[in-house]
Amino acid sequence: MAYTIDRYPCEDSPRLGAMTLQPVPESVPRARRWFRKFIAPYNPACSVDDCTLMISELVTNAIRYGKSDDPWLVRVEWFREGSSLRVEVHNPGFPANVRLRRPEANDAHGRGLLLVDSIADSWHSGPSHLGGTVVSFVVADAWPA
Template sequence: MSDVTGGPEGQGVEPVYIGAMTLYPVPESVARARRWFRKFTDPHGLACSVEDCVVMISELVTNAVLYGEAEESWRVRVEWWRVGEALRVDVHNAGFPAKVRMREAADDESHGRGLRLVDALADSWSARPSRFGGTVVSFTVDEAWKP
């Protein structure tokens, strides 16, 4: 698993927009993101582990809520895309890309493992400036659809 800087678009495959949700930057939005992702992707017949995707979405939305910063009102946006046979999920927030990093959490810390989980479960992930301003953290699951 690796932190990539681009994404599947650079491989000559045009992403196909599947859906999105916009959330308030509050803790309750994490559970809402999990429910909505399951509901809205169910008709697409994903061949990958939806539960693994839900865990990664939970971690990235939690990070967006905890670490997003803006002087004005802002929202967390979650988008999902089909890129060939892969699923890409983007989580946009108002934070700064330079602040996205994996860290070593101490055994007694309750936070600090989110990106490590994403790194372990995703085929790739990236952090970069968002087209909405702020940051987008994305993960990709290869072979999310059967060919």
Template sequence: MTLRPVPESVPTARRWFRKLLEPHAPDGGPCWTRALEDSLLMMSELVTNAVLHPRSQDSRWRVRVEWWREGTRLRVAVHSPGPPEAVRMRPATEDATGGRGLLLVDALADRWWVVASRYGGTAVTFVVDDAWPAAEHD
């Protein structure tokens, strides 16, 4: 999915992600695993970071979200402008209203990493190993 770098893109990304993953839910319907719910939260946090911290003066840039189902594993990549080295976890204070996105990704994902995006800029990718039960594997 390609999104404009505006706050309204965050709920759009959540709706899109839920709609695309819904057919892959264990019951083929609205019943999601905790891992899929966590993935939705992590994707939303990464899109929020990409929208709030664009690091680009180019008005044509876009946030891109990609996902892959690999057996029981889910891999999600969020692409945004700016250098990979600019992405880092920062300690969040108790009274801060933000700044916990990468901390959540670090806590919930089985793995995550930051690399240069093939679109230019940065790709933050996370993997959830058991997003689907093994019996649901296609």
């Protein structure tokens, strides 16, 4: 299957949902739509618009910078951790290649992590448990405590 969605309806489950996407540009709007649809039943108090913007940036980066000699997919997972929301984006790229840039005003690219850094309460990159790289962000107070 080219695209999959995993939904976890149990409210006390830390993982609320996940999606697997093809590494193609069309996956970016698909990730936004699916996240909006599947986060809605959990009634987050945080800005879903901000979350979808950050997901768009991280999925774009995953598609652009993911590398593998074999066919590969982008995996997005979202979790409730207490009152916080954590979103992870996995790809087969190299963790050491993830870096925050400060682009010049006329640079066409390089603002994705800068946006995540300015919107999220925190973000992290490193080795993925799936192999490759994970970049994640946390939004605190996404639900009442």
